[in-house]
Amino acid sequence: MLKMQNIRKSYRTDTIETHALRDFSLEVNEGEFVSVTGPSGSGKTTFLNIAGLLETPTGGQYLLDNEDIGNLNDRDRSRLRNEKIGFIFQGFNLIPDLNLFDNVDVPLRYRGFNGKERKKRIEKALEQVGLAARAKHLPAQLSGGQQQRVAIARALAGEPRFLLADEPTGNLDSLMARQVMELLEFINEWGTTIIMVTHDPDLARRAHRNIQIVDGQVADLQQGAAERAQTATA
Amino acid sequence: MFGYYISLALRSLRGTPILSALMVAAIAVGVGASMTTLTLNYMMSRNALADKDDVLYALQLDSWDPHEARNNPSEMPWQITYKDATSLLRSDIPTHQVAMHRWGGPVNRDDSEMRPYTAEARVTSRDFFTLFDVPFTYGGTWSSEADNNPVYQIVLSQETNEKLFNGENSVGRTVNFNGTPFRVVGVIEHWQPSPKVHDLNNGDFLESAEVFIPFGLHRSLEIYPWGNTNGWLTEDIDSYEGYLGSEYVWVQYWVQLDSKEQLERYRDYLTGFIREQKQQGRFPRPLKFGLSKPSEWLVLNEVVDDDARMLNWLSLSFLLVCLVNAVALLLAKFLRKAPEAGVRRALGASRKAVFSQHLVESGCIGLAGGLAGILLTMAGLTLIRHLAMGYMDRVASMDWLMMLSAIGLAILSSLLAGLYPAWRISRTNPSIYLKTQ
Numbered sequence: 001m002l003k004m005q006n007i008r009k010s011y012r013t014d015t016i017e018t019h020a021l022r023d024f025s026l027e028v029n030e031g032e033f034v035s036v037t038g039p040s041g042s043g044k045t046t047f048l049n050i051a052g053l054l055e056t057p058t059g060g061q062y063l064l065d066n067e068d069i070g071n072l073n074d075r076d077r078s079r080l081r082n083e084k085i086g087f088i089f090q091g092f093n094l095i096p097d098l099n100l101f102d103n104v105d106v107p108l109r110y111r112g113f114n115g116k117e118r119k120k121r122i123e124k125a126l127e128q129v130g131l132a133a134r135a136k137h138l139p140a141q142l143s144g145g146q147q148q149r150v151a152i153a154r155a156l157a158g159e160p161r162f163l164l165a166d167e168p169t170g171n172l173d174s175l176m177a178r179q180v181m182e183l184l185e186f187i188n189e190w191g192t193t194i195i196m197v198t199h200d201p202d203l204a205r206r207a208h209r210n211i212q213i214v215d216g217q218v219a220d221l222q223q224g225a226a227e228r229a230q231t232a233t234a
Numbered sequence: 235m236f237g238y239y240i241s242l243a244l245r246s247l248r249g250t251p252i253l254s255a256l257m258v259a260a261i262a263v264g265v266g267a268s269m270t271t272l273t274l275n276y277m278m279s280r281n282a283l284a285d286k287d288d289v290l291y292a293l294q295l296d297s298w299d300p301h302e303a304r305n306n307p308s309e310m311p312w313q314i315t316y317k318d319a320t321s322l323l324r325s326d327i328p329t330h331q332v333a334m335h336r337w338g339g340p341v342n343r344d345d346s347e348m349r350p351y352t353a354e355a356r357v358t359s360r361d362f363f364t365l366f367d368v369p370f371t372y373g374g375t376w377s378s379e380a381d382n383n384p385v386y387q388i389v390l391s392q393e394t395n396e397k398l399f400n401g402e403n404s405v406g407r408t409v410n411f412n413g414t415p416f417r418v419v420g421v422i423e424h425w426q427p428s429p430k431v432h433d434l435n436n437g438d439f440l441e442s443a444e445v446f447i448p449f450g451l452h453r454s455l456e457i458y459p460w461g462n463t464n465g466w467l468t469e470d471i472d473s474y475e476g477y478l479g480s481e482y483v484w485v486q487y488w489v490q491l492d493s494k495e496q497l498e499r500y501r502d503y504l505t506g507f508i509r510e511q512k513q514q515g516r517f518p519r520p521l522k523f524g525l526s527k528p529s530e531w532l533v534l535n536e537v538v539d540d541d542a543r544m545l546n547w548l549s550l551s552f553l554l555v556c557l558v559n560a561v562a563l564l565l566a567k568f569l570r571k572a573p574e575a576g577v578r579r580a581l582g583a584s585r586k587a588v589f590s591q592h593l594v595e596s597g598c599i600g601l602a603g604g605l606a607g608i609l610l611t612m613a614g615l616t617l618i619r620h621l622a623m624g625y626m627d628r629v630a631s632m633d634w635l636m637m638l639s640a641i642g643l644a645i646l647s648s649l650l651a652g653l654y655p656a657w658r659i660s661r662t663n664p665s666i667y668l669k670t671q
Contacts, residue, residue, distance in 0.1 A: 049665040054580060075584045082582020089668055093577045097249050109238055110582035154581070166668075 001193055002028040002051060002162070007060035009046050009216075020046040021216040024060070028195060030161070033188045035207035036197045043216040044197045045166060051195060052085050052164045053077045065161075082110050086155030086192075088184075090167035092147040094139040094154075100126060101135040104154045111158060125153040129183065145176030152183055156192075163187065165196040169203060181206060235587070236594065243595035247602075250567060254599065257563045261603025261644050261651075264556030266610025268549040269632075269640045273615060275546050276636060277629040278439070279538045282427030283528035286367065286490070289329075291497075292531045293322070293487040294524035295508065297517050299466035308534050310524055311464060311483040312435055316452070319485040321507070323359060323381060323449075327500045328489035330365040333449055334358035335485050336436045336461040339412030341445060343398055353394060355411070356433075356443035357457055363389070363422065363446075365490050366432055371395075373405035373420035380448035384455075388416035389446040395421040411445060414455065422446075428629060431528050433486060434535040436461040439629045452478060459484045481516075489525070501525070553647065560599075560651040568592055568655040575659050576667030589660035596652025597645050604644025608637055 007024040010017050020043045028034055038044050049055040050062065053069060062069040064080065072080065086107075087093075094103050104125055108118040126132040129149035131142075139147050148168060155163055165184065169177035181203055188194050196207060204210050212219040247254040283290055294310040295318055296303075303309040314322075319333035337357045342350035359381045362368065372395075376387040388411060395404055404418045429438040451457060456474045463484040471477050491497045504523045511517045526534055568575075575588050583591075615630040622630065632640075 045665070049668075052580065054665045054668070055663070075586065078579070078582055078584035078587070081580070087580045087668075091668075093573075093580075093668060095574050095577060097245060106578060107581040109235070110578075110584075110587060158582075 001030045001065060002026070002195075003061075003063040004050075005061045005063075007047075007050060007057045007062060009043075009050060009055065010058050019216055021050070021057070024213075024217060026211065026218055028193060030193055031188070031191055032209060033185070033194045033207045034196070035204040035210045036195060036213060037199065037201070037204045037210060038213035038219070042213045044213050046216075047213060048164050048166050048195070048197055052087060053081045078110070082107055082158065084161050086158065086160035086163045088148070088151050088155050088163065088165040088168045090170040092139070092144070092151045092171070094147055094150055096139055099136050099138055100131060100142075100150050100153075103139065103150060104157050107154065107158045121157045121159075122153075125157040126150075128156060129153040143176070144172050145179060148172060148176070148180050149183065152180070152187070156187065161191075161193060163192050163194045165194065167197055167199065169198070169200065177203070235590070239591045239594035240598065242591055243598040246567075246571070246595055247598065250570075253563060253567050257560050257567070257599050258602045258606055260556045260560045260563065261600055261648055262606035262610055264553035264560075264647065265604060265607030265640055265644045266614060268546075268553040269607060269611040269636065269643065270614035270618070271542070271545045271549040272639070273611060273632055273636045274618070274626075274629060275538055275542055277631070277633075278429060278542065279532065280429065281529050281532060282429070282431050283366065287527050287529050289490050289492050290365065290528055291489050291491060291525040292528070293489055293504075294526070295504075295517070296519050296522035296524075297481060297483070297511075298519055300518035302466075303519070307536065308524055308526075310522060312486075312535070313462070313464070313483040314485050314487050315481055315483055316478045316485055318511075319487055320382075322487065325500070325503055327491075327496060327503055329492050329496070330361040330490040332359050332362045332365050332488045333485050334362060334433075334487075335459040336433065336443070337447075337457055338460050341394070341398070341409060341411045343407075343409055344415070346398070348398070350410070351397075353411070353444040354441065354460075355445045355447060357447055357449055357451065357459070359449040361490075363420075365488060366427075368425050369423045371421045371423050372403045373418070376419050376448050380450050382450045384451050384453070385448050386414060386416045386451070387419045387448060389420040389422060390418060391422055391442070391444045391446075392424045394444045409445075411447065412455065416447065429532065429537050431532060432488065434531065434537065435486065438535070438537050439626060491525075497525070553643075557647050557651045560648065561654060564596060564599075564652055564655040565658065568659045572659055572662050573667035575662060576664035579664035580668055585660040589656045592656035592659055593649060593652050596648045596656065599652075600645040600648025601641065603648060604641035607644050608632070608640045611636075611640060 004024060004026045007021050009021040010019045024047065036044050036047065050057050101122055104122045105118055108121055123132060126135055129152055131146060131149055131153065139150065169180050172180060184194060198204050281287065294308060294312065295314050296310040297315060298304045298311055304311045323331060323333055335357055337355040338352060339355065340350035341353040342348055360375045360378060363375045371392060375389065376385060379385060380387060388409060390404065395401060398409060399407065404421060407418050408415050409418060426442050430440065430442060463482050465482040467481045469480050471480055489500065491500055505521065508517050508521050508523065578588060611632060615632065618630040619627055
């Protein structure tokens with residue numbers, strides 16, 4: 001589903017060239033839940049931005065559903081991002097002056113759905129995260145965990161095949177973090193592929209597979225904790 | 235998506251009321267200043283005779299001083315002598331022709347308690363109404379013999395008929411004008427061309443005549459014109475007849491020539507006429523005459539002068555300054571919203587979509603600025619009317635076209651002002667804001 005081969009990404013200033021990713025190769029299959037860990041500055045977010053088509057690599061090849069991203073212009077990349085990819089951010093990134101309904105509506109607007117279809121999807125997505133009753137509330141009126149659930153609803157509303165989560169529980173207390181994680185696992189069970197960047201080793205272990213990024217390269221591939229536990233039990 | 239962008243724009247404007255008000259004010263002040271001068275120029279340069287621009291001609295004859303040309307752009311007197319006017323009226327080449335000048339006097343009714351009041355009059359040959367397409371409500375013009383003989387017939391303006399007869403059909407009734415009873419033969423509809431292209435010698439923007447009387451009445455009433463009378467020759471004039479035969483110019487002359495052939499024939503006729511006059515010792519300057527279309531006549535008479543044009547450019551420059559301010563304010567406002575644009579990009583908005591969204595917001599600011607600009611323009615024009623003490627009443631006012639132009643100018647200005655800020659925000663890297671928001 002997602003295939004990166006020898007991806008390079010460097011940032012250049014007047015005096016310094018920084019290599020965020022170097023010969024980065026990775027393959028993620030449909031339905032997988034992959035966690036990405038690594039020290040700060042190792043290139044995790046850069047990887048996520050490239051995977052989410054927010055940045056273009058300096059070199060290498062990136063295939064998403066067998067489509068070579070390098071050949072796409074901004075319009076096509078935006079369309080692909082809108083149709084296939086959902087984002088969940090550490091800081092939630094809800095638009096503060098839009099209520100929950102309108103926040104979830106944002107990606108659907110760019111998809112070009114009619115009003116009836118959008119309403120159906122928004123209500124369904126908010127129901128999935130347990131916030132249907134608060135559709136007219138503004139983000140500021142919600143707790144952090146609730147805001148993250150709205151962000152998940154927004155990501156889900158377009159029914160993406162691919163969910164990219166950047167530290168989704170980083171700003172939440174442990175109870176809320178657990179709830180959000182359970183929600184992500186539930187979404188994954190329904191078939192959505194998830195790549196989650198996290199610093200939390202417990203959360204990383206709950207994924208099917210863990211990837212470690214060190215100095216812009218994939219350092220190690222592990223089976224997820226759940227899978228290992230399953231093997232041990234057997 | 236346009237509706238969505240509009241709703242986002244309104245929400246955004248409500249979210250930053252002070253900044254939005256500043257931007258609207260910047261556009262409104264620029265539009266208000268420029269539309270005030272543009273409206274004045276537009277109203278001043280209107281051609282009330284545009285429909286007949288190809289067939290009407292204002293006539294000039296160079297009968298002036300042999301040593302010095304008349305001091306105006308045409309270098310000919312604007313008006314002609316009475317004796318030339320009466321001679322030219324005999325030509326059968328023009329389809330219609332008008333010799334006329336301004337006059338005036340007290341007007342009232344014998345059978346009414348109404349006190350006399352001074353009315354502006356036009357002493358004119360009968361073709362005036364046909365040549366200038368002046369429509370009649372009642373009756374019509376006087377008989378053709380009235381152009382050469384004393385016939386006491388009068389045509390009233392709608393406003394005069396309203397004052398004297400309460401707007402009733404007054405044809406056949408009698409009014410006293412300058413102490414002489416006149417029989418009403420016609421009442422015209424409201425007719426106030428502005429600028430007064432048919433008579434640019436007596437206040438380009440003042441009101442048109444209130445009564446019209448025949449050109450054949452000069453000798454019987456000893457009419458001395460109101461308005462400009464110019465001369466270059468020192469003449470001993472000791473009688474009214476001497477005045478009529480003098481080289482003083484005080485008659486305005488227009489002809490209607492419907493075809494090129496007619497125009498050529500009339501040119502030949504005028505050439506012959508001047509040569510004839512030269513043989514009699516008149517027209518000492520080189521042979522020259524002028525036939526100007528109404529549009530040319532307005533330019534020649536400098537109805538819109540260089541100062542007005544300069545003012546136009548100055549006000550447009552001021553609008554430019556306001557636009558530069560609006561650009562800076564828009565840039566500040568849009569860049570403040572860069573994190574939101576980053577989120578939208580992550581959720582599937584293309585650069586074009588982000589650009590369009592912000593350009594629509596600029597357009598909304600322009601629309602609000604345009605509406606406020608109209609109010610400022612109206613205030614500016616009111617001030618000008620007040621300062622001009624009536625002289626600019628019909629010029630310093632906005633019609634629908636100018637109101638729409640104000641809104642159009644404001645939207646266009648704001649779109650231009652919004653181009654760069656919208657482009658900047660559409661080019662920002664969303665990933666920067668997604669991590670740091």
